[in-house]
Amino acid sequence: MSEFGTLTIRGLSEKPLSYSNFLSLIINYKFQFNLWHSSNKEVHIMVSPQKLIHLQNYTRAYSLPLEVMVSNVQSLIDGEQPAKSTDDSTFGWTRYYPLSAIEVFLDEILAKYPAVTTEINIGTSYEGRKIRGIKISYKEGNPGIFIEANIHAREWITSATATWLINELLSSTDEEVRSLAENHDWYIVPVLNVDGFTYTHETNRMWRKTRQPVEGSACIGADPNRNYNSHWMESNGASSNPCDETYGGPEPFSEPEVKALADYVTSIKERLNIMLAFHSYSQVLLSPYGWTSELPENHNDLTEVAKAYSDAVKELPYDTVYTYGSTANEMF
Numbered sequence: 001m002s003e004f005g006t007l008t009i010r011g012l013s014e015k016p017l018s019y020s021n022f023l024s025l026i027i028n029y030k031f032q033f034n035l036w037h038s039s040n041k042e043v044h045i046m047v048s049p050q051k052l053i054h055l056q057n058y059t060r061a062y063s064l065p066l067e068v069m070v071s072n073v074q075s076l077i078d079g080e081q082p083a084k085s086t087d088d089s090t091f092g093w094t095r096y097y098p099l100s101a102i103e104v105f106l107d108e109i110l111a112k113y114p115a116v117t118t119e120i121n122i123g124t125s126y127e128g129r130k131i132r133g134i135k136i137s138y139k140e141g142n143p144g145i146f147i148e149a150n151i152h153a154r155e156w157i158t159s160a161t162a163t164w165l166i167n168e169l170l171s172s173t174d175e176e177v178r179s180l181a182e183n184h185d186w187y188i189v190p191v192l193n194v195d196g197f198t199y200t201h202e203t204n205r206m207w208r209k210t211r212q213p214v215e216g217s218a219c220i221g222a223d224p225n226r227n228y229n230s231h232w233m234e235s236n237g238a239s240s241n242p243c244d245e246t247y248g249g250p251e252p253f254s255e256p257e258v259k260a261l262a263d264y265v266t267s268i269k270e271r272l273n274i275m276l277a278f279h280s281y282s283q284v285l286l287s288p289y290g291w292t293s294e295l296p297e298n299h300n301d302l303t304e305v306a307k308a309y310s311d312a313v314k315e316l317p318y319d320t321v322y323t324y325g326s327t328a329n330e331m332f
């Protein structure tokens with residue numbers, strides 16, 4: 001991994017980069033890459049030095065501006081966690097934790113707040129790990145919010161955000177947070193892709209997919225977020241090549257983690273009003289649909305919520321700008 005670098009490829013200034021054309025050409029070009037970020041304006045790709053020349057030839061041929069974003073990805077990985085001397089015994093939000101520590105955190109929360117928390121067990125992963133979550137409910141009849149995080153294995157900050165949210169909902173004394181916490185039922189699954197997440201901690205920091213082998217291929221896993229039984233493989237963002245990062249799987253719901261999530265959510269759908277999925281990185285609020293650029297009936301409502309979020313974030317002192325729109329229109 002030590003020599004991998006990441007590059008930004010921007011669309012031509014006079015016309016946006018066509019992501020689908022770009023992606024299919026890259027795939028036809030027969031070199032593997034690691035897609036970090038894509039939008040209709042630019043893509044970020046991690047490449048090995050051996051394959052860099054192919055990418056440069058390609059971008060030159062299509063006059064696509066190419067620039068180095070990170071010259072050595074391993075150096076970032078090496079610097080990600082604080083030094084080992086940091087106290088590892090208490091869970092917190094200054095470093096990233098493996099699945100076992102997140103489970104201990106959940107157990108401690110369940111023990112500390114037994115009146116308002118319930119354990120959720122949504123199912124079992126391909127490698128036999130439990131997919132756990134927590135329900136926080138202060139009273140009967142609240143509208144329900146479901147949050148799923150770390151469906152993509154390497155997106156560690158999403159489960160850190162989910163555990164932070166669990167902690168805030170239970171312990172914050174801020175009036176607005178208390179109101180949010182106590183007037184909604186929260187269903188939070190911090191790590192959905194438990195096998196992939198474990199693999200990123202133990203073997204390959206950049207792993208994204210599940211860990212289920214693919215029949216007839218040496219490549220492992222599917223992109224669980226492309227594996228739902230809803231317009232499966234109809235999006236430009238899903239690949240049928242098992243070696244791709246966005247492989248949709250051999251069939252819908254082939255990945256047990258995705259099937260378990262869908263079954264669980266279906267079982268409580270009458271109680272749910274909002275479903276959120278946390279991803280990284282990008283500052284964007286994506287709403288349905290991903291498979292067509294047509295918009296759902298409640299698009300205006302969704303846009304109103306997204307705008308309110310984006311405007312609120314702008315007020316914070318971090319210069320963070322969130323864009324928003326439907327997945328198909330924002331991403332492809």
Ligand SMILES: [Zn+2]
Nearest residue numbers: 152155279280
């Ligand atoms: Zn993701």
